[in-house]
Amino acid sequence: MADSKAKTRVAVAGLGAIGADVVKALDRGIDGLMLVAVSASSPEKHRGWLAELKTAPEMVPIEQLAEVADIVVECAPSKVVRAIVAPVVERGKTAVVLSVGALLQNEDLVDLAKTHGGQIIVPTGALIGLDAVTAAAVGTIHSAKLVTRKPVAGLVGAPHLVEHDIKIEGITEPLRVFEGSARDAAKGFPANLNVAVALSLAGIGPDRTRVEIWADPTVTRNTHRIEVDSDSARFSMTIENIPSENPKTGRITALSVIACLRKLRASLRVGT
């Protein structure tokens, strides 16, 4: 009993490709943390597997997560980010945010966290190298660019493609479907380009971070290459993500969240 009191209470909003794996990892055990609650849009869909966990969490509406947990992990659609994160940071608590693009439409959430002593954590997620980018940003970054290549299934239906009548179904060669700022990439591809916003927040911001997006029928993985030039280092790195059951989301994303949660109370932390 004394042990559980000392633990930090964690809730998970969204039980899809990312959230379900995070819940299972918390249930298996992460030092210093205990899973207390979850939210989903169709709770009944999840009752079966949740009941099989060692300790079944409470299912609550997103607005109530902040009342019952110290850390809320957001793994839900971007349109509900505000409803999840605002009550958390207003209470001086911690929100781990995966739908990073939504932070650009809700920039005041960061101010809200500052005012109330809360914190918003953006894990590296599906990307690579944010440790190096945040380090370089302590000095001066001259330029930062992301080139993303996704299989057609990872992009289909994105608002930018619909608005500009860009047809990608049936293409046989790579097609560049977007070139512009991370801010515009987030608007045009809200469910596909959180990585662009994460890179921009770690580095030189959403207006100066450049993004290219390719629909590429020759790749089976969501592939992100970052290219950064700074006064301390020049680096480029590529990650090739195996899609999860949600073709828009790489498998490594949930693992990144789990690694991030492990770091919160770890005796040894490696990486920036």
Ligand SMILES: NC(=O)C1=CN([C@@H]2O[C@H](COP(=O)(O)OP(=O)(O)OC[C@H]3O[C@@H](n4cnc5c(N)ncnc54)[C@H](OP(=O)(O)O)[C@@H]3O)[C@@H](O)[C@H]2O)C=CC1
């Ligand atoms: N930062 C990064 O690197 C990455 C970020 N992402 C982002 O993370 C988010 C989650 O991704 P992913 O797990 O693949 O998404 P999924 O579509 O697989 O899952 C979304 C989950 O959100 C739940 N949900 C929807 N509406 C609500 C609501 N109103 N209240 C509570 N729960 C709700 C759904 O419930 P139900 O199951 O009942 O339908 C579902 O469980 C997305 O915004 C995605 O763009 C994705 C990949 C990488």
Ligand SMILES: O=C([O-])CC(=O)C(=O)O
């Ligand atoms: O950027 C995203 O949100 C998801 C992504 O590309 C990936 O999982 O590879």
